[in-house]
Amino acid sequence: MEVTAAVWVCLLALVIAGGSSSSSVEARKKSLKLDSFEFTGRDCRANVASITDFGGVGDGNTSNTKAFQAAMDSLAKYSAEGGSLLYIPPGRWLTSSFNITSSHFTLYLDQDAVLLAAQVDENEWPVIEPLPSYGRGRDADGGRYSSLIFGTNLTDVVITGANGTLDGQGELWWKKYRAGQLNYTRPYLIELMYSSEIQISNLTLLNSPSWNVHPVYCTNTLVKGLTILAPVTSANTDGINPDSCTNTRIEDCFIVSGDDCVAVKSGWDEYGIAYGMPTKHLVIRRLTCISPFSAAIALGSEMSGGIEDVRAEDITAINTESGVRIKTAVGRGGYVKDIYVRRFTMKTMKWAFWMTGNYGSHPDNNYDPNAIPVVENINYRDMVAENVSMAAKLEGIGGDPFTGICISNVTIGLAEKAKKLQWNCTDIAGVTSSVTPQPCDLLPDQGEKQTSCNFPDDTLAIEEVEAHACSYKLQSSGCDDHIRPIYFRGGLFSFLNISPLQQHILLLLLLVLGIRIELH
Ligand SMILES: *[C@@H]1O[C@H](CO)[C@@H](O)[C@H](O)[C@H]1NC(C)=O
């Protein structure tokens, strides 16, 4: 009896929440252009607001930092009530760092919406603690400027749009960094810490002051459909850096940058060893990268918490220094193991493959000289490269060779001015099969014995995550527009394929029917 009563209360709440427009927020007509939009996420949101509801002005000059913070503070209350979506209309929205403080939250940027990062100003950019696994900022001792969009300890956060833009306006940051005029580490465009069920998709990221997307200590992260652009000479503008994260999927991204397109990390020397959180179960696919001074995919150099089970496929690198590079050093500790890469197309490369155990770059002088990184079980197969200067530069650590390297079915076409020595191998061990030009003696050809290097055929949980489509309509009522959700696919009666209104009527009918049965 008590149980059924509770069920009816829940159903009633559903009807009220679904049918009411009390959660819709008024927005001014002028700022709204589209009359509907759609985003995909793990869940749709019941409460929707526009940045203009919080005093936002998209004129490219007015600061919106306070408007963003006010929006976040206001929407946080919906965290447990169907979640919320903040809509950014067309316009140029100047802002410095703001925090996402709500779980079950979506930030949605219209196609012509640009978040413009404020320029370098110590008073505008809050300084936050260094990451525990790094011990200090990456650019400078001590803390770091909080990222343009920052969030910590969140669940189910979506940052997406109709290819809207985050513009880091990084030029002044790069200049001041190079001139040694910054007191703290530069901000990233997006950083989420200690969070799970993250989606970052369908956006263009321009000119980040430093790294672009940095999920750190996160689980279940989907990064999809990003266009990331920065001058190829800009400092440390890495594309996507999963750092001490478990279950991450990066796909369908196009990246032109001044540093690695994807850089997989897990903490720095003694700090990373002490923190001990690896990056594992990472899928990277359908990535196109242009980065003449860096790699399409880098593993390290900060890898002290360990990197394992990385699966990369269908990658294209054009005018890029190297395809995959593994960077580590004595003092790092940790490991890079169980790495699988296949179907990689490379055009105009300095080195197709690069590994080094001599990367240097330490946070301080307290690193442990006995902390020797382990690099093992590295598999590359089914690759075609053209216009390459040198096939491979593979340099392990004396007394600690990198082992279990397997390369199969790889054809590397050489540049006109290619190096005489195509494979320079030291302190490594492994095998090859059907690889041209002929590999070094440390990677003997298996001939017919081996057909191809491993690539796992199981599917990771993160590969199965699918987004639902959620549609919103900007409704006109009198002189004001309201935005509210009009359709939830994946709702209670979604399998009937009926409209939301019909779903509500059905719910009401069931409710009335139920009450009548109860009364008898
Ligand atoms: C990205 O946008 C496309 C087309 O606009 C849409 O089909 C897709 O579902 C979106 N994906 C995500 C993950 O937001």
Ligand SMILES: *[C@@H]1O[C@H](CO)[C@@H](O)[C@H](O)[C@H]1NC(C)=O
């Ligand atoms: C830009 O903003 C500043 C300060 O907020 C203000 O003084 C200035 O008049 C604004 N300029 C324009 C063109 O709106």
Ligand SMILES: *[C@@H]1O[C@H](CO)[C@@H](O)[C@H](O)[C@H]1NC(C)=O
């Ligand atoms: C964002 O959160 C961090 C950590 O909780 C805090 O240090 C920082 O001051 C917050 N930033 C803003 C703009 O409130």
Ligand SMILES: *[C@@H]1O[C@H](CO)[C@@H](O)[C@H](O)[C@H]1NC(C)=O
């Ligand atoms: C760095 O700190 C110094 C001394 O406090 C200050 O004068 C300078 O403006 C700061 N630099 C930046 C870029 O804010």
Ligand SMILES: *[C@@H]1O[C@H](CO)[C@@H](O)[C@H](O)[C@H]1NC(C)=O
């Ligand atoms: C965030 O999560 C981390 C790891 O679980 C925890 O140590 C930290 O105290 C949490 N921070 C907040 C503000 O809840």
Ligand SMILES: *[C@@H]1O[C@H](CO)[C@@H](O)[C@H](O)[C@H]1NC(C)=O
């Ligand atoms: C998104 O915008 C960027 C920059 O304008 C463009 O290069 C890219 O093709 C666009 N992506 C989509 C899916 O429209």
Ligand SMILES: *[C@@H]1O[C@H](CO)[C@@H](O)[C@H](O)[C@H]1NC(C)=O
């Ligand atoms: C080959 O690579 C060189 C640089 O090593 C570059 O200058 C040249 O344009 C490339 N040629 C082709 C056909 O891409």
Ligand SMILES: *[C@@H]1O[C@H](CO)[C@@H](O)[C@H](O)[C@H]1NC(C)=O
């Ligand atoms: C070798 O790699 C190429 C390029 O990815 C692929 O098309 C081909 O099927 C592979 N051959 C074998 C035997 O796997």
Ligand SMILES: *[C@@H]1O[C@H](CO)[C@@H](O)[C@H](O)[C@H]1NC(C)=O
């Ligand atoms: C080969 O690599 C070793 C170790 O990195 C280096 O010392 C040597 O100079 C390289 N040889 C050539 C010919 O590049």
